[in-house]
Amino acid sequence: MPKKPKFTKEEVIKAGYQIIKEQGKDNLTARSLAASLNCAISPIFTLFENMEELKNEIFLYTKDEFINLMKESASYFPMFKQFGLLFISYCMDNPNLFMFLLSKTEGDISKIIYLEKDFYNLLEKNICEVFGFNNEEAKELFGKMMLIANGFGISIIEKKDNLLFKR
Numbered sequence: 001m002p003k004k005p006k007f008t009k010e011e012v013i014k015a016g017y018q019i020i021k022e023q024g025k026d027n028l029t030a031r032s033l034a035a036s037l038n039c040a041i042s043p044i045f046t047l048f049e050n051m052e053e054l055k056n057e058i059f060l061y062t063k064d065e066f067i068n069l070m071k072e073s074a075s076y077f078p079m080f081k082q083f084g085l086l087f088i089s090y091c092m093d094n095p096n097l098f099m100f101l102l103s104k105t106e107g108d109i110s111k112i113i114y115l116e117k118d119f120y121n122l123l124e125k126n127i128c129e130v131f132g133f134n135n136e137e138a139k140e141l142f143g144k145m146m147l148i149a150n151g152f153g154i155s156i157i158e159k160k161d162n163l164l165f166k167r
Helices: 009-023 032-036 052-073 079-093 095-104 108-115 117-131 137-160
Strands: none
Touching: 009 032, 009 052, 009 095, 052 079, 052 095, 052 108, 052 117, 079 095, 079 117, 079 137, 095 137, 108 117, 108 137, 117 137
């Protein structure tokens, strides 16, 4: 009979999330995770088949955290403006998590937003209302906005010591 795991999957995922948040995705290793959990490496792999599976689970957790923050923009008008401000704030406050999300979405975080159909439809509707656009024009504007926001987010991270990007 296999040993009962010392930790839940969620505890290991949260520990991995913290490592990425504080030290970056390249510093998430089985050893660093075991050290943060104060255990050997083997208990981690009773819960996850390999590091790739664990990283995918951490990505899903990070994505959900990101989406929940972005959904806060729904209570503002114009929603898309608040979405942009929250997006940039996320980049500034969580540079390692932002880069982790970028790495898992092939450099396009808007893929995460498009998957959240109800939320994306709200954003698109808001853009239509504010600018008088049809759905196709709103989708095009959102795509361009996300391209600029992704680039701006990377610039913020790379130039975080630059006074231009200080709050």
